[in-house]
Amino acid sequence: MEHLERSPDAGERVQKVLAKAGFGSRRLCEDLIRDGRVAINGDTVGLGARLRTGDALAVDGAVISTLPDAVTYLLNKPTAVVTTASDPHGRPTVVDIVPGEPRVFPVGRLDMDTEGLLLLTNDGDMANRLTHPSFGVEKEYLAHITGSPGRASLRRLREGVELEDGMTAPAKVSNPSPGLLRITIHEGRNRQVRRMCEAVGHPVKRLVRVRIGPLADRTLKPGHWRRLSVNEVLELQRATAQAR
Numbered sequence: 001m002e003h004l005e006r007s008p009d010a011g012e013r014v015q016k017v018l019a020k021a022g023f024g025s026r027r028l029c030e031d032l033i034r035d036g037r038v039a040i041n042g043d044t045v046g047l048g049a050r051l052r053t054g055d056a057l058a059v060d061g062a063v064i065s066t067l068p069d070a071v072t073y074l075l076n077k078p079t080a081v082v083t084t085a086s087d088p089h090g091r092p093t094v095v096d097i098v099p100g101e102p103r104v105f106p107v108g109r110l111d112m113d114t115e116g117l118l119l120l121t122n123d124g125d126m127a128n129r130l131t132h133p134s135f136g137v138e139k140e141y142l143a144h145i146t147g148s149p150g151r152a153s154l155r156r157l158r159e160g161v162e163l164e165d166g167m168t169a170p171a172k173v174s175n176p177s178p179g180l181l182r183i184t185i186h187e188g189r190n191r192q193v194r195r196m197c198e199a200v201g202h203p204v205k206r207l208v209r210v211r212i213g214p215l216a217d218r219t220l221k222p223g224h225w226r227r228l229s230v231n232e233v234l235e236l237q238r239a240t241a242q243a244r
C-alpha cells in the first residue's frame with residue numbers, strides 16, 4: 001500500500017488526510033481540528049494546517065497512520081475457521097468471511113478452536129503495533145474450564161505460570177462463576193491461555209476472546225463482522241500510541 005501522495009512543498013490539508021485515514025467525513029474531521037484534538041509534530045493545529053512528507057500527525061495525542069483507504073474489520077470468529085490469509089489444506093479461513101477487496105490480513109491469531117474478536121486490516125503499521133508485545137495491548141478472554149480453581153491456582157495465574165517457553169507475565173484473572181475464568185493478558189504467545197489453564201490443572205473446554213484493547217462488542221454474532229467506527233479507530237490508535 002502506498003502512502004499518501006503529497007507535494008513536498010505544499011502538503012495536504014489535515015482534514016483531507018484524516019478523512020482518507022478513516023476518521024469520518026471531511027466535516028467530522030474539521031470538527032476534530034476545531035476542537036483542538038489534532039497535532040502535527042506535537043503542536044496543536046488549526047483548520048488551515050497542512051501535512052507534509054515526514055510530519056507526524058496525532059489525534060488526541062496518539063500518532064496515527066495516514067494510509068489512504070485503510071480498512072479495519074472486527075470479526076467475531078467462529079470455531080473451525082483458521083486464522084490465516086490462505087490455508088494450504090483448503091480449510092475455511094477468517095479472510096474468506098470478510099470482503100475480498102481491499103485485501104486484509106488477520107491481526108495476531110486465534111486458534112482454530114477459539115472463538116471471539118479478531119481484527120483484520122490492510123494497515124501493516126497498525127497490525128504491528130497491535131501485536132508487538134512492547135505495546136502491551138490487552139486481550140481479554142472468557143475461559144470455560146474443567147473443574148473449579150482454588151485460590152492457589154488463581155494466584156499462580158495472576159502472578160505468572162511457568163510454561164515451556166518461560167514464565168507468563170502477570171495477568172488479570174477473575175472467577176465469576178464455577179468453571180469460568182475471565183483472563184486478561186497482554187502477551188500473545190501461542191495457545192497461551194490454554195497452556196496457562198492447563199498448567200494449573202484446569203484445561204480449557206471453550207475459549208472466547210471478548211476484548212482487544214478498547215474494543216468489545218457483545219452484539220456481534222459469531223461469523224459476523226463490521227468495520228470499525230471512527231471513534232474505535234481513534235481509540236485503537238490511542239491504545240497503540242505508546243510502547244510500554
Ligand code: URA
Nearest residue numbers: 111114191192193194
Ligand atoms: N490463547 C489461547 O490459548 N488461544 C487463543 O486462540 C488465544 C489465546
